Amino acid sequence: MAVPKDKHNFETRTIHAGAAPDPTTGARSTPIYQTTAYAFDSTEHAASLFNLQNFGFIYSRLTNPTVSVLEERLANLENGRAAVACSTGHAAQLLALHPLMNPGDRLIASRNLYGGSITQFSHSFKRFGWGVDFVDGTNPNNFSKIITPKHKCIFIESLSNPGGVILDIEKISTISKKHQIPLIVDNTMASPYLCNPFKWGADIITHSMTKFIGGHGNSMGGIVIESGNFDWLASKKFTSLTGPSASYHGLIFAETFGDFAYSMKLRADSLRDLGSSLSPTNAFYFITGLETLHIRMERHCKNAYKIANFLEKHNKIAWVSYAGLKSSSFGFLARKYMKKGVGPVFTFGVKKGFSGKKIISNVNIFSHVANVGDTRSLILHPASTTHNQLTEDQKIAAGSGQEVIRLSIGLEHADDLIEDLDNSLKNI
Ligand SMILES: Cc1ncc(COP(=O)(O)O)c(C=O)c1O
Numbered sequence: 001m002a003v004p005k006d007k008h009n010f011e012t013r014t015i016h017a018g019a020a021p022d023p024t025t026g027a028r029s030t031p032i033y034q035t036t037a038y039a040f041d042s043t044e045h046a047a048s049l050f051n052l053q054n055f056g057f058i059y060s061r062l063t064n065p066t067v068s069v070l071e072e073r074l075a076n077l078e079n080g081r082a083a084v085a086c087s088t089g090h091a092a093q094l095l096a097l098h099p100l101m102n103p104g105d106r107l108i109a110s111r112n113l114y115g116g117s118i119t120q121f122s123h124s125f126k127r128f129g130w131g132v133d134f135v136d137g138t139n140p141n142n143f144s145k146i147i148t149p150k151h152k153c154i155f156i157e158s159l160s161n162p163g164g165v166i167l168d169i170e171k172i173s174t175i176s177k178k179h180q181i182p183l184i185v186d187n188t189m190a191s192p193y194l195c196n197p198f199k200w201g202a203d204i205i206t207h208s209m210t211k212f213i214g215g216h217g218n219s220m221g222g223i224v225i226e227s228g229n230f231d232w233l234a235s236k237k238f239t240s241l242t243g244p245s246a247s248y249h250g251l252i253f254a255e256t257f258g259d260f261a262y263s264m265k266l267r268a269d270s271l272r273d274l275g276s277s278l279s280p281t282n283a284f285y286f287i288t289g290l291e292t293l294h295i296r297m298e299r300h301c302k303n304a305y306k307i308a309n310f311l312e313k314h315n316k317i318a319w320v321s322y323a324g325l326k327s328s329s330f331g332f333l334a335r336k337y338m339k340k341g342v343g344p345v346f347t348f349g350v351k352k353g354f355s356g357k358k359i360i361s362n363v364n365i366f367s368h369v370a371n372v373g374d375t376r377s378l379i380l381h382p383a384s385t386t387h388n389q390l391t392e393d394q395k396i397a398a399g400s401g402q403e404v405i406r407l408s409i410g411l412e413h414a415d416d417l418i419e420d421l422d423n424s425l426k427n428i
Contacts, residue, residue, distance in 0.1 A: 006076050010193065011294045018072030019287070032284045033065040052248060052256075052268060062272055066280040070287050074213070074223050077192040077290070078205050081228025082263035084271060085221060085283065089188060089208020090120055091276035092222030096184055096206050097153065098270040099240050099262060103129025105152045110137030110167060111397045112160035115387030117186070118394060121155075136397070140171040147175070152237065153182050153204075158197055159189040159338065161372065162382050162406040163399025164323045164346050166333040173201025180235035188212070189345055189372070193297040194338045203230040204262070209286050211373030212343075215296050219285040221278050224266060228259035241265055296375070296411060301341030303417065304409040308346055310418045316354050316425050321399065322346035344409035345372045347382075347399060354428045356405045357381055362424035365416060372408035377417055380406045 006013055019030050038057040040046035048054040057063050067085050075083035086092050097107065109121055111134040121132040135142040137156055154176045156167050169185060176183040182203035187195055191212040197205050207213060209221035232241040232254040241261055244250035247269060253261040271277060301324070308322040323330040323342040334342050350356045359379070360368050366379040370386055380386065387400035395401055409417065 010077065013073070013076050014193075014293050015291045017076035018069045030066055030069045030284065030287050032280050034280055035064075036060050052251065052264070060280065061275060061277045062267060064277075064280050064283070066287070067278050067283040070278075070283045070290075071223070073287065073290055074192070074207070074209075075225050077293075078187070078225045079196060079198050079227075080205065080225040082260040083223055083225040084263050084267045085209070085223045085278040085286075086271065087222065087276040087278055088220045089186075089206065089210055089222040090116065091274075092206040092208070092224050093117060093120060093155075093186070094125075095222075095266055095270045095274065095276065096204055096224045097125070097130065098274065099265045100152045100182065100238060101128070101130045102240075104131075104150065105129075106131035106133060106148070106150045107153050107155055108133050108135060108143055108147060108151050109154070110156040110160070111135060111394070112137060112163060112165040112167070112399060113155075113157055113186070114161040114188075115382065115390055115395075115398060115400060117157075118387075118398065119389040123389075134397075137167045137172065138165065140168050140175060143172060143175050144178075147179055149237075151179070151181060153184050155184045155186070157186040157189060158195045159323070159343055160399065161189050162345060162347050162386075162404070163321050164328070164330065164342060165399065166323055166330040166337060166342070168333060169197055169200040169202060169337060173203075176203070177201065180237060182230050189343050190338060191293060191297055191343075193294050194301075194340050194343060198227045198229075200337065203227050209289075210371070212293065212297065212300075213289055214286050215289040215293065215373060215375065216285075217369075217371055217374035217376065219282040221282050221286055224263070226260065226262045230262070232261060240269075245269070297341065297343070299411050300344035300409060303411070303414040304344035304346065304407075305341075306414040307407070307409055307417055307421070308348075311348050311421065314422075314425060316350055316428065318349045318351045318403075320346065320348040345406065346409075347404045347406050349401075349403040349405070350428065356403055356428075358428040359405060359421070359424045362427050363420050364423075365412060365420040366407070372406075374408065375411045377410035377412060378408040382406050 071083040184204040185197035185202040188208045205225040253265045257264040312320045323334040382400035
């Protein structure tokens with residue numbers, strides 16, 4: 001269901017968008033509608049819902065009132081048209097591609113992606129007959145160089161995990177527009193507070209809500225948001241949207257649903273058949289998480305900036321890759337796309353002769369876990385964990401070589417975190 005335009009400031013929308021007091025009980029916080037199914041008014045009503053002639057709740061694999069509040073809120077925060085939530089960030093990536101790709105089709109992706117995404121694209125998606133070509137997205141021309149009619153979308157991260165690489169979204173969107181294919185941006189690491197990919201021409205946004213949207217490291221979830229600006233009928237490359245749908249008696253999604261056709265197709269076919277729905281309880285945690293997103297992101301960025309500066313000056317540290325530092329080559333793009341900050345996830349390497357991995361065993365406040373975007377500060381060696389499945393070359397290309405340590409800076413006091421790292425560095 002499409003989202004109305006909202007003129008309120010971002011902070012107000014994180015708290016109010018999509019929600020209202022419960023009409024029956026007056027409950028002010030969005031209730032967890034822990035139900036599988038919904039009573040129909042009549043057999044005609046049931047049939048009209050199943051035929052997509054009416055909007056309403058049928059079965060929680062497709063829609064659920066708690067999940068709908070979250071979908072509307074995130075579509076609103078991203079200035080999008082409609083959204084579909086699902087069980088994980090990886091499910092969001094699968095669902096995002098499902099309406100676009102047929103066996104034999106290909107996608108072009110930036111090589112600076114979360115390691116799990118590179119593995120998902122190169123191995124599991126290959127088994128659906130979907131090919132992938134990875135390019136160095138820091139030069140947007142690399143996308144145009146290899147694009148063919150078989151390519152059905154471009155996929156990038158706005159701020160890459162883990163190296164903090166920022167791509168020129170606007171330039172890449174010009175290329176995708178020229179070829180009439182959608183640009184999909186994984187906005188997980190920036191969150192809608194720091195970056196608005198639709199403003200720069202992206203067509204579809206995915207999130208792992210597991211990270212900053214939830215923000216407390218307690219729930220898995222993903223979401224796909226559409227801008228409503230892609231003209232499927234003009235492109236003529238996406239017959240699943242512009243041709244008659246076999247599983248809905250010949251319905252043509254692009255004609256019937258216009259600027260939210262992609263989300264309708266994604267929900268009605270992909271979510272229905274792939275089944276990776278979000279639980280209402282997790283939706284509740286994400287709604288609650290979103291209400292403090294702006295405050296959390298501000299503090300995350302402030303803390304990360306202090307810690308990156310501390311590390312950069314430390315005599316045992318060789319380099320720090322953080323787009324917020326003066327030394328970063330991504331400063332120009334950061335000022336254009338992420339004016340409010342570049343998030344709290346970054347990498348660093350120790351000088352020759354020291355063991356980066358030892359820092360991990362020596363810290364006390366930092367938790368050694370494979371996650372980012374928690375209130376707690378986290379530390380990890382990506383090459384042996386999140387990026388473990390990649391070849392050595394792919395690891396280096398993705399900013400996760402053997403010497404790299406990743407931090408996700410939490411909301412503790414920055415001085416305590418610096419002291420923890422400083423003590424740990426004394427013993428490496
Ligand atoms: C940038 C990015 N995208 C997608 C994912 C996948 O999300 P999930 O773990 O929720 O499936 C992750 C997970 O770390 C991530 O960091």
